[in-house]
Amino acid sequence: MFAIYKREMRSYFVSPIGYIYLAIFLAVSGVIFSLTTLTKGASSDISLYFTYMLMSFFVVLPLLTMKLFADEKRQRTETLLISSPVSLTSMVAAKFFAAFSMFLIGFLVSLINLVPFFYFASGTPDTQTIFGSIFGLILIAAAFIAIGVMVSALTESQLIAALGTMVILLLLVMISAFNSSIDSYFLRSILSWISVMDRFSALTVGRFDVSAIVYFISLCFSFLFLTVRVYEKRRWA
């Protein structure tokens, strides 16, 4: 399992995709931070920064996950993985953790954005919101990466993998936006139950919302499980 992880990490940095991802992620986070906090007339509410960061995930995270399985299929290297003494679960896990590590690298670097906030802001920063949001974003990213991993396992084309992931993530993030235009309370409650945004907002105010945490973690695990099933099924097809 560690061999696959190591190879994935290496391939992020041998191909341009790792650098492109990091560049885009850091640029986006920098721009969002300036716009939400540093410009004239910006709100003092830091949670806006994190909310926009979450929205940026659906564009940047597919860049990390699109190649994971799609490229193996295109290059026909997956037979090597499948015929070697490694279980499907550890193969999927290794790839997930590689993408997740890349995300963490970019995300930890982007936290530098917050440094001026702590040093130069007049008044005390809302540490509860900040740490709650960081924690929430990491969980959400894990879930989103798991979704990307699964979509990547479904196709041979990286482009389709990326676009497919984007659509699913966009729906998950934006789904509560439809709420105001839906009359049925029943439907509305289902949508807000699924909505990532609604659950995230609980974390951003610094509330330790167990149901949100369970939701993100189970989202992550179910999609990784589904990826394993995709491969299982292909064997049995």
Add this chain to the structure above:
Amino acid sequence: MIEIKNLVKRYGDNYAVNDISFSIEDGEIVGFLGPNGAGKTTTMSILTGCLSCTSGSVTINGVDVFDDPLQAKKMIGYLPEFPPLYLEMTVWEYLNFVYDLKECTLAREAHLSEICDRVKLTDVQGRIIRNLSKGYRQRVGIAQALVGNPRVIIFDEPTVGLDPKQIIEIRTLIKDLGQDHTVILSTHILPEVQMVCDRIVIINRGKIVADEKTEDIEKVVVGARQIQLKICGPAKEVESSLKALSGIKYAEVIGERELSSTAYLVESEPGLDMRKSIFNLCASHGWPIIGMEAVGLNLEEIFISVVDEKEASAPKKKTRKQRG
């Protein structure tokens, strides 16, 4: 070493592999022969655990491939039809990755260097696989299969797309590997199995149509032996005395080939070598033999005859169904 029992792989109504059984002894080189779409790759994918089967069982050294896949996969090195290479890695990095992937316990440096030596990759060890020629890439694929020194090595069409010199090199290499490994090789190139393998399994439309030692296969299929002769002498007289010779099933004039000589085709009874008695016959009459050639069927002909024979004997409905 390898036991395949009643293996069936079905896609809907289509049988990719239909009730195949055979076993392979330790140290054998077995050629798996068949036209495209016969089920060679499917069988190999099942053997290596890449594919499940509809029914049947495969055991490798007593380990069931479906019950204990990780243990079974440790004993197999597999080179698929398209070598699974990560083009952006160097040969050495790639082999190291495979080493880690297979969780080898042999001494890393020594083991990998030995493999590189064996498949003659030492010169290109540090190069990126993307920049290697097809022949070298195929070698890297073979090297990959050798990592961890598995007891069974499976090659799926290892010489496809190589130039004649590379083909010869790869065949020699496979023959060499056969000395300390069990090797299964699939191909649709018949001289290849003839050259490399101890045993030939012919498969067509998912069924085994022949399973023989390489040297036996011609006898089994043909049964009779043909000789082409060129003899200087009166054609009619020679023909009739050839026919009269005991052990000769059939003789005919096939034309004048060279000045003052006539060519004959002679077929002897199964299992008899008639060349000496033909010589004696001609010598006693004073007819010089200027050419004698055994017309051994090559594998192409054997193959076509075996496949045709089976097809002819199979009920028509069934074949149509298999096609659909």
